[in-house]
Amino acid sequence: MRTDKGFTLVELSVSSAILGICAVLISGAFHAGTSGYRNIEKNINNFHAARVILTKLNKELKNSFAYAKNDSAFNGSDNELSFFTLSGEDYCFINYKFENGKLTKKIIKNGEIKKDADSQKKKVISYRLSSLNFKYGYIGAANNLEWKDKWKGGQGLPVVVKADIGIENNEKFNRLIALPLFIKQ
Numbered sequence: 001m002r003t004d005k006g007f008t009l010v011e012l013s014v015s016s017a018i019l020g021i022c023a024v025l026i027s028g029a030f031h032a033g034t035s036g037y038r039n040i041e042k043n044i045n046n047f048h049a050a051r052v053i054l055t056k057l058n059k060e061l062k063n064s065f066a067y068a069k070n071d072s073a074f075n076g077s078d079n080e081l082s083f084f085t086l087s088g089e090d091y092c093f094i095n096y097k098f099e100n101g102k103l104t105k106k107i108i109k110n111g112e113i114k115k116d117a118d119s120q121k122k123k124v125i126s127y128r129l130s131s132l133n134f135k136y137g138y139i140g141a142a143n144n145l146e147w148k149d150k151w152k153g154g155q156g157l158p159v160v161v162k163a164d165i166g167i168e169n170n171e172k173f174n175r176l177i178a179l180p181l182f183i184k185q
Contacts, residue, residue, distance in 0.1 A: 043171070049128050050165050050173035053103065056125075057163055060085045060094055061177045066157055074158070076151040078133050081161070096125075098132035131166030137176075 067073035
């Protein structure tokens with residue numbers, strides 16, 4: 001009978017293998033958790049960026065108005081939108097433009113409108129957009145909602161504006177924004 005106390009080489013090898021397997025499993029689970037957290041955080045940031053842009057557009061378009069009887073000064077294309085809106089007690093002219101992956105906003109306040117519009121500074125709203133597309137809804141001949149890709153000021157105001165935003169990783173967000181309607185008397 002042996003009375004030596006200690007572990008054999010086989011016992012040490014087996015316990016080392018079990019410890020190694022446990023370490024790999026724990027590190028894999030930790031990596032999966034941190035990776036999932038990063039993805040969730042990025043999705044939350046993308047959702048927040050889209051929500052902020054769409055909320056600003058919604059607020060400003062809901063306060064838009066026709067500049068003159070024959071010219072609303074509301075102009076839009078698939079990636080640019082210009083209109084008059086109320087801001088507090090003032091009115092201002094706003095231009096949103098998407099180009100080269102960034103959304104810019106130019107605001108010309110009522111006291112500055114007579115100045116050269118190109119001299120006004122543009123503010124970058126977002127660098128995170130991959131796409132921005134506007135469509136303009138109006139009531140057609142059959143009293144149905146019809147859509148145009150462009151809108152000119154001489155047509156009055158559209159009934160609704162559809163804004164489609166693409167954020168990084170091709171996440172898409174959209175909003176239909178109903179404009180104020182004026183009834184002729």
